[in-house]
Amino acid sequence: MKDLFSNIFKKLKNPSGTVVFLDILIFLVSIVATVLFLVSANEGPLSYIFYALSAVSFFYGIYLIVIIFPKIKERIRTFLQSNPLTRKMMTQYDFRTVIFSTVSLFVNVAYAAATFVIGIISRSMFYISFSCYHISLLVLRSGAVLLYKNRDDENFEQKSVQRHLSCGIMLVILPIALFSTIIHSLIYDIKLLYADLMIYAVAAYAFFKITVAIINFVKARRDDDYIVRSLRNINLSDALITLFMLQVALINTFSAEGENITPMNFVTGAAVCFITIAIGIYMIKASFSKIKNMKENQNGEQG
Numbered sequence: 323m324k325d326l327f328s329n330i331f332k333k334l335k336n337p338s339g340t341v342v343f344l345d346i347l348i349f350l351v352s353i354v355a356t357v358l359f360l361v362s363a364n365e366g367p368l369s370y371i372f373y374a375l376s377a378v379s380f381f382y383g384i385y386l387i388v389i390i391f392p393k394i395k396e397r398i399r400t401f402l403q404s405n406p407l408t409r410k411m412m413t414q415y416d417f418r419t420v421i422f423s424t425v426s427l428f429v430n431v432a433y434a435a436a437t438f439v440i441g442i443i444s445r446s447m448f449y450i451s452f453s454c455y456h457i458s459l460l461v462l463r464s465g466a467v468l469l470y471k472n473r474d475d476e477n478f479e480q481k482s483v484q485r486h487l488s489c490g491i492m493l494v495i496l497p498i499a500l501f502s503t504i505i506h507s508l509i510y511d512i513k514l515l516y517a518d519l520m521i522y523a524v525a526a527y528a529f530f531k532i533t534v535a536i537i538n539f540v541k542a543r544r545d546d547d548y549i550v551r552s553l554r555n556i557n558l559s560d561a562l563i564t565l566f567m568l569q570v571a572l573i574n575t576f577s578a579e580g581e582n583i584t585p586m587n588f589v590t591g592a593a594v595c596f597i598t599i600a601i602g603i604y605m606i607k608a609s610f611s612k613i614k615n616m617k618e619n620q621n622g623e624q625g
Contacts, residue, residue, distance in 0.1 A: 334382070342386055349379035420470045423463060423553045430460055430560065451503035452567060458496055459560045462489050466552045479548075483612045486548040490605025493559055497595035497602075500563070504591040528561070528568040535561035548612070555605055559598045566594045 333341060352375040359369040403409050434456035441449030469485050472478060535558040570587050 337386060337390075342390070345379050345382055345386060348375055349383060352376035352379060420467055420549070420553065423557065424467055426557070427460065427463055427467070430456060430463075433564075434460060448503060451500065452563065455496060455500050455563060456560065458492065459556055462492055463553060463556050463560075465489075466549050466556070470549045473549075480616065482548040482552075483609055483616070486552045486605055487609035487613075489552045489556060490602045490609060493555065493602030493605065494599050495602075497598040501591070501595045504588070504595070525568055525572070528564045532561040532565050548609070551608075552605070555601050559601060562594045562597060566590055 337345075352372045355372040356369070356376050359372065434453050437449050437456065438453035441447070441451075441453055466485055466489065469478075469481060472481075475481070535554070538554045539558045541554075569590050573586065
């Protein structure tokens with residue numbers, strides 16, 4: 323008997339695929355049974371057995387995740403390392419940034435196009451203006467991605483700094499133009515609404531976008547590639563304006579009738595514009611500083 327319990331303990335401590343499958347099966351069956359007992363209000367010894375099974379299988383499932391996840395992670399890493407493209411994405415932050423920016427480019431194209439169509443159908447300059455803002459950021463992002471493809475050019479560093487400078491200038495100009503649209507929408511009380519459950523999908527997308535953008539913005543500050551910096555700054559600016567549009571839509575949807583929501587939207591809109599302008603000014607300053615250093619190094623080599 324002692325040997326039997328010892329073998330069971332060893333199998334539970336180092337589970338095989340069969341043990342994992344059985345735990346999942348027991349957990350699902352016990353959960354379904356528990357729900358049925360609760361709905362029927364029929365409690366008894368059998369219901370308590372299923373309650374206990376659901377709790378035990380749940381906590382054992384957590385244990386399985388803890389010990390199996392590192393193994394799965396290592397297998398996935400080994401598999402990705404075997405492919406040249408995925409290995410490059412894992413090891414080169416710059417390349418990974420460009421790839422993800424290219425993928426998000428198509429998502430943002432769809433988002434900007436949908437906003438523009440809504441603006442045309444509803445004859446709303448508010449939607450059209452925000453769509454044009456997104457399209458402008460898409461143009462900046464596309465230019466940076468296309469330039470990255472020519473990174474083997476001997477003048478790539480100089481061109482990337484110049485592109486970083488031009489992106490910074492645009493990030494100063496665009497929010498100024500956008501702020502007038504925000505003021506117009508607040509004065510004339512233009513509503514921004516999403517149909518039914520669409521607002522929850524937009525909310526999830528916006529929060530994911532701003533979280534990833536902030537993390538990558540911090541990481542990119544340590545990167546010497548100015549194309550990567552440009553892409554991260556553009557992504558953050560894009561995420562900020564998406565977050566502002568979400569806030570306006572949420573307040574318009576869930577605020578009480580007659581409630582004055584203009585001050586809140588004005589403050590958030592102004593903050594988004596000022597932050598974007600600050601990012602643009604920072605990019606301009608960093609670009610001029612880099613250009614100055616490049617010229618000094620060039621003169622030093624010639625001397």
